[in-house]
Amino acid sequence: MEWAFQMSTPAASGVTRRRADAVRNRQRVLGATKTLLAEGRATLTVDAISRKAGVGTATVVRTFGSKEALIDAAVAELLEPLVQRGRDALLEPDAEQALRGFLVEVIAFQSTYWIMGERLGEMDLPATTAQRAALNTVGLDLITRARDDGAIRTDIDASVVTVLIGEVTYAVARSQSASPALSESYVSVIMDGLRPQQSRP
Amino acid sequence: MEWAFQMSTPAASGVTRRRADAVRNRQRVLGATKTLLAEGRATLTVDAISRKAGVGTATVVRTFGSKEALIDAAVAELLEPLVQRGRDALLEPDAEQALRGFLVEVIAFQSTYWIMGERLGEMDLPATTAQRAALNTVGLDLITRARDDGAIRTDIDASVVTVLIGEVTYAVARSQSASPALSESYVSVIMDGLRPQQSRP
DNA sequence: GGCTAACTGAAATACGTGTTCCACTTGACG
DNA sequence: CGTCAAGTGGAACACGTATTTCAGTTAGCC
Secondary structure (H helix, E strand, O other): OOOOOOOOOOOOOOOOOOOHHHHHHHHHHHHHHHHHHHHOOOOOOHHHHHHHHOOOHHHHHHHHOOHHHHHHHHHHHHHHHHHHHHHHHOOOOOHHHHHHHHHHHHHHHHHHOHHHHHHHHHOOOHHHHHHHHHHHHHHHHHHHHHHHOOOOOOOOOHHHHHHHHHHHHHHHHHOOOOOHHHHHHHHHHHHHHHOOOOOOO | OOOOOOOOOOOOOOOOOOOHHHHHHHHHHHHHHHHHHHHOOOOOOHHHHHHHHOOOHHHHHHHHOOHHHHHHHHHHHHHHHHHHHHHHHOOOOOHHHHHHHHHHHHHHHHHHOHHHHHHHHHOOOHHHHHHHHHHHHHHHHHHHHHHHOOOOOOOOOHHHHHHHHHHHHHHHHHOOOOOHHHHHHHHHHHHHHHOOOOOOO
């Protein structure tokens, strides 16, 4: 996950020169980017980021190689705890409740960072893509478990359910007005729709 | 809905000068734009549109005033038949089936024109906004009717249901792999989730 | 403290893309 | 046909924004 510039072994031989202010600035830039992402500002420019971080534009680009690489790093870092949350959910005893709770969490996350879904599609973000894949995997696991538990209908393929849930959480979050109460309504509809059906045409 | 330049009454007095090639070019540009929207190209530039239409860039901008106005006109025109389809659905006898059919249609539409949802958010498109409002209204009507028919649960506000359905169809369509069969699965889940519930926690 | 290379930031540059200019063409009307 | 304003297209321009340059600054090591 580390960026690993030209150095071969990070801190093995004392030859490495890595200045403290550079490290600090890197954190500042990353923090500023995350903040701007959370604020959902339409203007996610290098200039805005550098101003927020209190550094020059060159520093922003130089530290990460390019703007895209910076976004990639920032988003991947934001996604990580969500993936972890999903893994934790896998350990909860009640499969359905675990899935339900996870869904609410994902909606809350996407509510905050909805701007991501809007603009990130057209970028090439390796680290972010990896985290999204991880998120997808853990989601599939949660669904499969709930399914084995008899909480989810089996006439629809599990992967289809994954896509459905993934897109729906994104969509619901996108409709700004995502109060906890609304989220609950949405999750309710989805979970009920996914339940093994008693009567269907 | 017509653009109505400087002329007061279209064809009343013979004073109006409106050249045939200008009208033809207008159609070409509009058609090219619609085609590009359907193709979901990432590059919806004036240059691409003009090339596709076989006219100069100036013509594209001059005819509509600006790129945004052109997009607005094109999208509004694409949306119109969908709104009409919704109004037709209101006349169908079975409220639930009418809603269901309309949803499938909307998903199909958004599947084709998913690119719209991605980029149009940040533009100012009066005509498109009007059509979307109309679409929303007819959707709400369809839902209300299905609800009055006892096909939809009443513990969730109708407008919330509208938002949910609107966003979900958009989201589902966005996940490119929207084959008719998949659409059916999605609609199935939503409709079942919306049905008056027999058992819920 | 002094030396040096890593690091910095403001300004210059590169670039994609929407809009305007303008010399030229063409449809409409007599 | 002849006239001429509406219309045209490609080039120039405007503009926002990512990236690079470079003269200066500073952390790290002696």
